[in-house]
Amino acid sequence: MKGTSMAPTDKFIAENTFRVRYAETDAMGVVHHASHIVYFEAGRSHYARVRGHDYAQFERSGYFLLVAEIHARYAKAAVYDQLITVRCWIDEMKSRSVTFGYEIVDAESRETLVTGTSKHICIEKSGKVVPIPMEWRAWGQE
């Protein structure tokens, strides 16, 4: 499975490409594993933006997506200055929760570096769990 793309073929996939920063590496000489969790986040921010409803606007509307669960599998290390692409899609959309899927690949070779998912619960400012607004929910049907 190492290095094999797990990305779906029937879903919209947003791709966000950027370079690894030095601060994101650690003493092992490679990207620290928590940095990839931040890359996932950059990937889903980008997903929302290219789908037409950015997450900043979502929060300004009074909604938040709480992170309920994170899973990441590391196949190959990334290094400083490497050009990487975060591929992000909707893995599962429910009325009150959404799961994003991710694949981080080398931007040039397309080799898989990390795969993962993140599950989020939709809440209001008060903390109450609420249905995800319809324009976002439509993404799950593609």
Place this chain on the structure above:
Amino acid sequence: MKGTSMAPTDKFIAENTFRVRYAETDAMGVVHHASHIVYFEAGRSHYARVRGHDYAQFERSGYFLLVAEIHARYAKAAVYDQLITVRCWIDEMKSRSVTFGYEIVDAESRETLVTGTSKHICIEKSGKVVPIPMEWRAWGQE
């Protein structure tokens, strides 16, 4: 399951207590979910130290524990300056890999905030997968 401890009762558990830093929070007003992954790491560093073989020494001996997989489930948000305890134990020890289990709790109320696991592969400097040194492997038998 929310708020219920998942920690084992038959294993050595190391506890590391510290305060949440402001830099570890995000615009939602709570600790960013990637910060908990760093807390897990602080927990397993502490585990190794209290078991008598710190990870810094492990690396100086020419070994590294590569992160192969991370899983985290978020039950309750932590906030700036909160005193939290990372509880860490060996979930599974194999010849070439080790899985740590974690539970982050409020240091006073003992309420569960986050639970998770991390799986690591033992490598040499060259990148070759090798058996975990015996003094570390003994931890899996308790």
Place this chain on the structure above:
Amino acid sequence: MKGTSMAPTDKFIAENTFRVRYAETDAMGVVHHASHIVYFEAGRSHYARVRGHDYAQFERSGYFLLVAEIHARYAKAAVYDQLITVRCWIDEMKSRSVTFGYEIVDAESRETLVTGTSKHICIEKSGKVVPIPMEWRAWGQE
């Protein structure tokens, strides 16, 4: 000047001791320079707490200390797992701003690793610059 303490002798100094985390290092094998800025912050949080008015409570009262300026001078690298002490004091207290001074030392040898200052402006939630509450301002007179 390298390695020489710049700390004042006539002021209250709060000391906060903790270990360097792996995530705070970079590919050069030492602590990343931005991590020290976070250590400064941990130092001033600790300062406020030991002086009897923690910063979390300060924010709950409706005040914020905006960072206006940061300066850091790096004398010696810190490494993973090193036990370090952040020494923090009030460098200058004015009605609407406060400057903290810092010295990060090795917790055992007391060798100076980093020195610095941070200047903060007191604002209300609205963003309006306001006088620092009196109980905080008293710290400047020692």
Place this chain on the structure above:
Amino acid sequence: MKGTSMAPTDKFIAENTFRVRYAETDAMGVVHHASHIVYFEAGRSHYARVRGHDYAQFERSGYFLLVAEIHARYAKAAVYDQLITVRCWIDEMKSRSVTFGYEIVDAESRETLVTGTSKHICIEKSGKVVPIPMEWRAWGQE
């Protein structure tokens, strides 16, 4: 001075534009001040790349630029998802040290958010201070 560009008019300035990540914000709702130090670093990595000698290659040649000093002045807060531009130039080039200048601006309005400098010492792997290689030193003469 707030909001006024401090950038030189007679030097090469590299511009690196990207969006603020959620993880880079803090509970005050804005970008944490240490994140800007990482943005500076992204700016100088970009500077080196566009000048034809990237920093990754510099390290592979056996050289490192140790951070000796950091200064930052914060004029205006940046927020999640804001498109920002890090402008970076050589402030001063000496035989064994180099000082970079920075200005972070809103990518659209060009309003100044943060200004700063970072001073670096050139070392070999052994830690010995050495002259900066000639092809880099030429940048100081423009």
